[in-house]
Amino acid sequence: MRNLAADAGITVHCESGETVVIIEGVAERIDDETADPALVERLDAAYEGKYGIEHGTPFFAVRPERVFAWSDYPTDATRWRFD
Secondary structure, eight states, rough: HHHHHHOOOEEOOOOSSSSEEEEEEEEEEEEEETSSSSHHHHHHHHHHHHHHSSOSSSEEEEEEEEEEEEESSTTTTTEEEOO
16 A cells, blocks of 8 residues: 555566466555445455455556566567557
C-alpha cells in the first residue's frame, strides 16, 4: 500500500516461467468512496470464495500500458501497447 501510494506504477506477472504474461501499467485504488458498490461486493465475494475470508477495501485495479506474452520464447514473443 505504501509503495503504490508513493508510485502507482506496477508490474504484474504470472507465476509460470514458461507461459509468460507480464502486465505493466498503473494501479488505481478502488475503495468504498470511489467505486460502484456492486463492484466492491463482487470483488469481496471472489476474494472470500478463494481465501475463505473477507478482504474489504481498498482493492487495486491495474490499468495496462504494455503487455508482454510468450510460451515459446523468442518465436512467439508478443507485445501490446494500450493508450
